[in-house]
Amino acid sequence: MEAHEKTDILNLLNNTAAEYPKSKALHHLIAGQAATTPDKTAIVFEDRSLSFKNVNEAANKLARHLLTYNIKTGDIIGLALDRSPEMVISLLAILKTGAAYVPLDPEYPKDRVEFMMEDSAAKVLLTSEKFKGHFISVAQEVLIEDALNKFDDYSADDPETVVGGNDLAYVLFTSGSTGKPKGVQIKHHNLVNFLLSMAKQPGLTPADNLLAVTTISFDIAGLELFLPLLVGAKLIVTDAITAKDGRALLDLCVAQQISVMQATPYTWRVMLEAGWEQKLPLKILCGGEALPKDLINKLNARSLELWNMYGPTETTVWSTVKLILNDTDITIGKPIDNTQVYILDEKLNNYTDGTIGEIYIGGDGVAKGYLNRPELTAERFVDDIFSNVEGSKMYRTGDLGKIREDGEIICLGRIDHQVKVRGYRIELEEIEQNLLKQNNVKQAVVIAREDIPGNPRLVAYIIVNEPIAEPDLKAQFEAWQQGLLAVLPEYMVPDDFVLMDVIPITPNGKIDRKALPKPDYSNIQRTGEFIAPRTANEKLVAEIWQEMMEIKSISIADNFFELGGRSLVAVKIMARIEKETSKRLPLATLFEHATIEKLAARLDIDPASITWESLVHIKPGGSKMPLYIVHGAGLNVLLFNALAMNMDADQPVYGLQAKGLNGIDEPLDVMEEIAANYIAEIVAQNPDGPYALAGYSLGGIIAYEMANQMIAAGRDVKMLAMFDTYADISTVNDPKLKKIVNKALLTLKQIGHTFVLLAEDPKRTIEYKSLILKRKLIKFSWKLFPGKDEKKEGFFAYDNEIDEASEKALRNYVLKPVNIAIELFRAKKRTFYMADFKFLGWTPFAMKGVNVHEIPGEHNSIFAPPNDKEFAVVLQECLDKASKN
Known part of the structure; x- marks a missing residue:
């Protein structure tokens, strides 16, 4: 990319300068709004309504009461109140004193709240009679009920405190890797810039009704509670129980004519x-974790607008926003006002050409740093x-990303072990x-697993x-869970426990997280004894297995693969189950539900609620470096089972299947996004690496892009293998005439090679070519009559869309050289013409060379069979050699 093109992209991305009252504190602006619209309803809670004048005057009186406790500008006050108008008023009152608030959710564990109070050196704890004496700290406890009773003693005028844009507004504690949370310090100007930018885009007007559902200990609550008060909109506050009840939230949206609501994907x-x-007249703000593609169409069909929000606590809530349409690629958009985003490598080189790097954020949203953590702040x-600007800082997010040509940013997941569950950022070390x-x-x-998409555990x-x-x-x-609940929030308590004799480690002494087994979520103990079917579904599945596998007696605890089950039989079994029950399950279900008992139980689940993950656990057990194999054009990862079973007993093998097999998830159509999606699932399961990637046919190209992205991100890719994948050296940038000529020449060569194949093996050549012709006719028919078969039935009913x-x-997709060697597993028998029979076209792209392994x-x-056995031996040798390098 030329220098001027890089400059253009940076200008397109980071030209975000906007005027705003940087020197003013937030509460001054809210007081100005109250003076403009004093009688308008500001807050609604259950059957209560407060005007802007009510709210501002109550906050002034409470602030004056708090000032009697010798509060000075820069002090810190803890706030622990149930969700109510008094909670919002208290936040404003604390700001009006010149102090910064520490939000303390009363539902959080007592020890955690007390640590936050101690670490922040809060002078006052503002709480209620309900929690009187509950939290032990050196702070002076002030009860909101006592303060309200003394309101007649105080003036309703604004207190005469000196507070500016450079003073602290709040300290918000996030999960910390040392086992203790860390406090992020946000100034008034950080918050004011953010809120005024949000008022413009996604946008909030005085005519809006915003529903606040988020705990104040989650930074995104700052938008919900302050933005309506800043612009003159109506704020509807939910109680804690309603905020967790999907049906209650829907009813509230209708009853209160909610026009804007912010929540995590989990809540949606x-x-x-x-x-x-x-369909509701609702503007949806979705953030806190990656926006799942399967939610886009569903939410857009039920709302007016869907916005994807991105930003860490350390850069003041949201730093980028993006309006998401049904046919829009998922990006995190562009920076908000006075915010800059960079994609940098370890040497802080700025990538603007689509190269993957770490996301850094600069500008007026960057926090002061971590409270009492100078080393971590410096890092x-x-x-x-x-x-x-002299002294300005940028924050290292720990997220991977890249910049598209249009200047929008794609976020590709975490670099470290930090995870997000239901939108909450969690340092796993704190739980440990x-x-x-x-x-x-x-x-x-402790690790985060998402064995069921949309349900992280x-x-x-x-x-x-x-x-x-x-x-x-x-x-x-249960005792461990209760013990953790006493010191950690509910979302940080493990759902499952697995007892181990030893925690596996890698050769360099690190915990080998990839070798940690998947829990038995069904909690079924295998006895080895024959167990007859007990339920209607078990009887149905048993009858189908017996018929299709030609086995007279099968225990409901017998394993499909141990009984000799293979891909073709699996297709027949699952197709028959679909015909009998009208319930369609993924073929890959058999890897994790390989007994009649488990598969029958799976049938009890509403098919509409089943989502199909890409990462398939083919053979997850073992201490060796795991192998991840990407599907071919046939989409069936069951093909890899026999290969996996013929490898070493302690060799883990995973498959990657395409999005959209269920006809619900949208198939991905950008190679980089397909690769990023698979990488995200791999890294969630195996954060540390090292990684061995492989792909069959089309999957080889996907695996190549995955290796490219992972290497760029600094991940240790020990091996990249191609299972009979051909690299097309043509590019999308070739002139149209050249493409036509090349296509014609290739067709002629293919025809000529067909005659050679006919001479060598006429029967097999005719069979193969007939199969190819049949597939092309089916695809042509589908394109010609796309609406002919509206009812999708049978396995691979959505092949055409995915294809x-x-x-x-x-x-x-344009192949580019990557600094890696390729292990090329080349089929001995060729069934179609290729310009490069020896290296299958990979020589220009593997900078460290191509190692050819001929397989039967x-x-x-x-x-x-029997090819799988020889293939497995050669593949295992390559894996073992690669893991030692």
Whole structure:
């Protein structure tokens, strides 16, 4: 990319300068709005309504009361109140004193709240009679009820305190890797800039009604509670119970004519599952974690607008915004006012050409730093070398991203072990530290798993000091959960516990998180004894298995693959189940529900609620470096099962299947996004690496882009393997005439090579070419009559949509050299013409060379017996060699 093009993209992205009252404190602006619209309703809570005048005067009186406790500008006050108008008034009152507030959710564990009070050195704790004496601290406790009773003693005028834009507004504690939360310091000008930018885009007007659902201990609550008061809109506050009830939220949206609501994807999903069908005049702000693609169409169909919001607490709530349409690629958009976003490498080189790097954020939203954490502040808040403002900082987010040609930013997930569950940012080490304090815990490792898409779960792997008898396990797990609930928020307490004899480690001594087993969520104990079907579904599945597998007696605990089940049989079984029950399950279901009992139980789930994850656990157990294999054009990862089972017993193998197999998720049609989606699922399961990637046919191209992105992100890719994948050296940038000529020449060569194949093996050539012709006719028919078969039935009913998306991705993808070696597993028998039979076209793109391994079979049979056994031996040798490098 030329220098002027890079400059143009940076200007397009970061030219965000906007005037705003930087020297003013937030409460001064809210007081100005109250003076403009004194009688307009400001806050609604249940059956109560308060005007702007009511709110401002109450905040003034409460501030004057708090000032009697010798509060000075720069002091800190803790606030622990249930959700109510008094909670909002208290926040304003604290700001009016010149102090900064520390939001303390009363539902949070007592120890955690007390740590926040101690760490912040809060002078006052403003709470209620309900929590009197509950929290132990050196702060002076002030009860809101006592303060309200003394309101007649105070003037309703604004207190004469000196507070400016450079003073602290709040300190918000986020999860910390040392086992203790860390406080982020936000100034008034950070908050004012953010709110005024939000008023413009996504936009909030005096005519809007905003529903506030978020705990004040989550930074996004700042938008909900302050923005309506700033612009003259109506703020509707929910209680804590309603905020978690999807049906209640829907009812409230209708009853209060809500026009704007902000929530995490988890909350939106809860509302959808509660039966939300009607279209509401609602502007949706969605953030806190990545926006799932399957939510886009559903939310857009039920609202007026859907906005994707992105930003860490350290840069004041949201730093970028994007209006998401049904046919829009998911990006995090562009920076808000007075905010700059950079994609940098470890040496702070700025990438504007689409290269992946770490997202850094600069500008007026960057926090002062972490309270009492100078070393961590210095690590995360670095000098903004791109700014002309002396002393300015930019924040290292720990997120990977890249800039598109149009200047929009794509976020590609986390670099470190920090995870998000239901929108909450969690440092796993904090949970581990607190687990070690629990009874009978010798060692603990916690990871986040999303074995069911949209339902992330925390899993704790425990080594105990003393053995626990089987009957006592449940009681012990419950005791650990209760112990953690006393010191951690509910969202940080593991859902599942797995007892381990030893925690696996890598050769360099790090915890080998990739080798941690998947919990048995069904909690079924296998006995090995024959168990007859008990339910109607078990009887149905057993009958189908017996018929299709030609086995007379199958226990409901018998494993499909151990019985010799293979891909073709699996297709028949699942198709028959669909025909009998009208319920369609992924083929990959058999990897995790490989018994009649588990598969029958899976049928009890409403099919509309089933989402199909890309990462498939083919053979998850084992201590060796795991192998991740990307599907081919046939989309079926069951092909890889026999290969996996013929590899070493301790060799983990995972498959990656395409989005959209269920006909619900939208297929991805951009190669970089397909790769990023798969990487996100891999890294969620295996944060540390190292990684071995492979792809079959089309999957090889996807695996190549995955390796490209992972290397750019600094991840350790030990091996990249191609399973009979051909690299097309043509590019999307070729002139149209050249493309036509090349296509014609290729067709002639293919025809000529067909005659060679006919001479060598006429029967197989005719069979193969007939199959190819049949597939092309089916695809042509589908394109010609796209609405002919509106009812999608049977397995791979959505092949055409995915094939179209994959072909588009492949068409528009340009292979670029990557600093890696390629292990090329080339089928001995060729069934179609290629310009490069030896290296399959990969030589120009593998900068460290191409290592060819010839394996038995042709393109479509390399995984079939007996070819799979020889293939597995060669592949295992390559993996073992790569893991030692």
